[in-house]
Amino acid sequence: MERDFYTDEFEDLIKLKADQFRMYPSDKVWKGVNRSLHSSKRKYWFGFALLLTGLSYLGIDQLIVSPPAKQIANPKPGNPVSENKGAKVIPFDQLITGSLNSGHPIQSSSEKQQDLSPSADEITKNLPGFEQSITPDSDVSILIDKPILGMPYASKQEASAKQPNIVSIEKSSNPSIYPIITTSQLDLQGEEDIQKLNWLQEFAVYDLITTKPKRLTWQLSFAPTMNYRRLTGSKNAHIQSNSRNIPIALSIEGDLDRLVNHKPALGFELGSYLLYNVTHNFSFKAGLQFNYSRYEIQAYSSGTERATIALNSINGLNSPSISNLTQLRNFGGYAVQNLQNQYFQVSVPLGIEVTVLGNNKLQLGVSGTLQPTYLLNRNTYLISSDYKNYTREPSLVRRWNINTSAETFVSYKTAGLKWQVGPQIRYQLLSSYTDKYPIKEYLIEYGVKIGVTKTIR
Amino acid sequence: MTEEAILQGCLNNEPGAQRELYQKYSSKMLSVCYRFAHNREDAEDMLQEGLIKVFSQIHTFQNKGAFEGWIRRIVVHTCINHLKKNKRFNESVDLIHATSVQIREESVPSIVQAKQVVECIRILPIGYRTVLNLYAIEGYSHKEIAEMLDIEESTSRSQYTRAKQMLEDILVRKKIIQKPSDRSGWFRIAAGR
Numbered sequence: 001m002e003r004d005f006y007t008d009e010f011e012d013l014i015k016l017k018a019d020q021f022r023m024y025p026s027d028k029v030w031k032g033v034n035r036s037l038h039s040s041k042r043k044y045w046f047g048f049a050l051l052l053t054g055l056s057y058l059g060i061d062q063l064i065v066s067p068p069a070k071q072i073a074n075p076k077p078g079n080p081v082s083e084n085k086g087a088k089v090i091p092f093d094q095l096i097t098g099s100l101n102s103g104h105p106i107q108s109s110s111e112k113q114q115d116l117s118p119s120a121d122e123i124t125k126n127l128p129g130f131e132q133s134i135t136p137d138s139d140v141s142i143l144i145d146k147p148i149l150g151m152p153y154a155s156k157q158e159a160s161a162k163q164p165n166i167v168s169i170e171k172s173s174n175p176s177i178y179p180i181i182t183t184s185q186l187d188l189q190g191e192e193d194i195q196k197l198n199w200l201q202e203f204a205v206y207d208l209i210t211t212k213p214k215r216l217t218w219q220l221s222f223a224p225t226m227n228y229r230r231l232t233g234s235k236n237a238h239i240q241s242n243s244r245n246i247p248i249a250l251s252i253e254g255d256l257d258r259l260v261n262h263k264p265a266l267g268f269e270l271g272s273y274l275l276y277n278v279t280h281n282f283s284f285k286a287g288l289q290f291n292y293s294r295y296e297i298q299a300y301s302s303g304t305e306r307a308t309i310a311l312n313s314i315n316g317l318n319s320p321s322i323s324n325l326t327q328l329r330n331f332g333g334y335a336v337q338n339l340q341n342q343y344f345q346v347s348v349p350l351g352i353e354v355t356v357l358g359n360n361k362l363q364l365g366v367s368g369t370l371q372p373t374y375l376l377n378r379n380t381y382l383i384s385s386d387y388k389n390y391t392r393e394p395s396l397v398r399r400w401n402i403n404t405s406a407e408t409f410v411s412y413k414t415a416g417l418k419w420q421v422g423p424q425i426r427y428q429l430l431s432s433y434t435d436k437y438p439i440k441e442y443l444i445e446y447g448v449k450i451g452v453t454k455t456i457r
Numbered sequence: 458m459t460e461e462a463i464l465q466g467c468l469n470n471e472p473g474a475q476r477e478l479y480q481k482y483s484s485k486m487l488s489v490c491y492r493f494a495h496n497r498e499d500a501e502d503m504l505q506e507g508l509i510k511v512f513s514q515i516h517t518f519q520n521k522g523a524f525e526g527w528i529r530r531i532v533v534h535t536c537i538n539h540l541k542k543n544k545r546f547n548e549s550v551d552l553i554h555a556t557s558v559q560i561r562e563e564s565v566p567s568i569v570q571a572k573q574v575v576e577c578i579r580i581l582p583i584g585y586r587t588v589l590n591l592y593a594i595e596g597y598s599h600k601e602i603a604e605m606l607d608i609e610e611s612t613s614r615s616q617y618t619r620a621k622q623m624l625e626d627i628l629v630r631k632k633i634i635q636k637p638s639d640r641s642g643w644f645r646i647a648a649g650r
Contacts, residue, residue, distance in 0.1 A: 010621065010625065011593045011621075013574075013634070014574065014578070014589075014593050014594060014624070015593060015594050017571045017573075017574035017575065018488070018492060018571070018574065018575055018578070018590075018594045019594075020571035021488045021491075021571040021572055021574070021575045022484050022485070022488055022571075023484060023487045023488050023491055023497075023500070024483075024484050024487070025483050025484070025487045025501055025504055026501060028501070029483065029487075029501050029504055029505045029508075030476070030479055030483070032505045032509075033475075033479065033505055033508045033509055033512070034472070034475070034476075036505075036509045037470070037472075037475060037509070037512055037513075038472060303519075304517065304519070306604070308604075311541075320541045320542075320607065321541070321607050322538045322541060322542075323534060323537070323538070323604070323605055324510075324534060324538075325514075325517075325530065325531065325534065326517075327517040392510075392513065392514075393538075395538075395542065
């Protein structure tokens with residue numbers, strides 16, 4: 001009795017002193033709390049908006065708007081420059097001999113002459129003895145030995161032995177078009193010159209450079225997905241043997257999938273990839289992908305209850321558990337609560353894409369990727385070990401995971417773009433939760449992927 | 458700002474109200490965490506985790522009891538979960554073997570009054586300390602402690618008895634308290650109570 005009296009007094013003293021004791025947290029605690037409550041969402045949405053903006057910009061830049069340089073490279077039909085892009089002049093001395101030896105007739109025509117005109121300045125650079133004089137705002141003249149004398153082409157051959165030779169290239173009124181050689185001002189000095197110029201007119205064909213195949217392509221895709229999960233755990237509601245000492249509520253027999261009321265829900269996937277074409281039909285693929293996955297949980301409101309989660313022990317001897325207070329029940333309560341398990345993931349898909357069949361326009365392909373994944377944010381409810389309650393325990397949610405994805409698609413090429421559409425499936429290889437949580441959850445996503453691919457030039 | 462206003466603001470996810478709640482309770486709750494924690498850093502981690510739970514579960518608070526008590530329960534549970542996740546706690550819980558632990562006198566800090574008592578509690582082995590904190594200071598029953606720590610109720614009782622004995626010894630040796638020589642009771646503390 002006396003001891004009890006002293007004991008109570010001792011306990012009172014301890015409690016009093018403990019309650020009197022004060023400590024003041026450092027700023028980082030509030031920062032951490034505040035960041036968790038607000039900034040993470042802001043950061044996530046900001047990041048997501050930034051990703052979307054970046055992808056949209058790239059999309060518009062690559063797919064819709066052509067830069068000025070490309071406009072020059074792809075002018076309007078009929079512009080002679082368009083046929084000469086990337087052309088090179090065959091050295092005159094080499095080809096003139098060849099063409100003469102081949103016995104090919106040497107002819108001239110003013111129409112064909114115009115075809116040559118786009119790169120006349122290039123041609124003349126290769127002509128020995130030619131001197132070029134170009135002034136920006138006047139006609140461009142090529143002088144051959146003598147001063148300029150304008151003369152109709154019809155009388156050229158007659159006068160060729162006597163008259164000085166002139167090649168004049170009139171600058172086009174359109175500055176974007178190369179100057180055109182006008183035969184009316186052409187004069188020749190000798191037979192050799194005639195041959196040279198006729199060669200220029202007829203046989204200075206351009207040896208078009210065979211462009212190397214563009215191996216790198218850029219792909220942008222979007223896929224609305226239907227998300228669900230596969231749950232595995234103990235076959236009935238009894239907690240695992242290594243957790244049997246946990247004080248839990250009355251167990252409920254049955255398969256876990258039948259004891260919970262979960263429904264699939266709509267999510268989406270957004271991705272940007274680079275493809276390296278190894279062959280015509282085979283490509284390596286890598287990129288950045290964002291996934292929003294979720295599924296619905298039907299729960300019930302209740303009074304405050306303790307939700308105990310039995311943890312798997314590492315050495316099999318101890319059986320730790322985590323207890324949280326919750327007001328969510330899996331079974332009967334006084335009001336229905338619709339919860340959602342949500343996951344915001346970013347991943348780096350690495351894989352291959354194979355064209356199975358088709359022609360240049362229409363193709364059937366398959367693709368598969370392995371995706372190291374990081375969980376940006378989550379809103380998850382875990383079921384207690386007795387399957388009676390739901391509670392949140394972020395520390396049991398896995399941050400890093402690996403997903404795998406497979407898809408098949410039909411693609412159609414048009415106007416430099418490849419559009420593709422087809423079904424895909426994505427499966428999470430590791431559980432959404434850490435190894436400590438005895439129930440395993442594997443996310444599954446089914447969707448229809450729509451993509452557009454552009455060759456990078 | 459009244460408690461009702463803070464509560465309502467937190468329910469509306471208003472940063473101002475959340476800050477008010479933090480300023481009002483963080484000091485007291487950090488003291489709670491510190492008694493369970495290994496060091497101040499751990500205590501701040503526990504506090505942060507606990508307050509995040511408080512804010513995220515505030516809609517579940519029903520005005521049946523004191524708001525502070527509700528917060529304190531969440532923080533204490535967070536501390537316990539934090540300790541359980543620590544491998545050292547699970548493997549050497551010392552709930553059974555702690556009687557062999559020797560108290561090193563030099564490790565008792567010479568700080569007076571409340572801090573001195575709290576520091577003496579903190580040098581107890583972690584299992585003793587936890588039971589003593591939960592029973593003597595937080596007011597949980599041995600049955601509740603048994604559930605929280607996954608131990609038998611009888612174990613909780615015996616651990617508490619040993620913890621209290623050890624704490625008494627430390628406090629007496631540090632001359633923070635005096636053992637009763639007569640029936641006038643315990644604890645004549647040099648610096649006063």
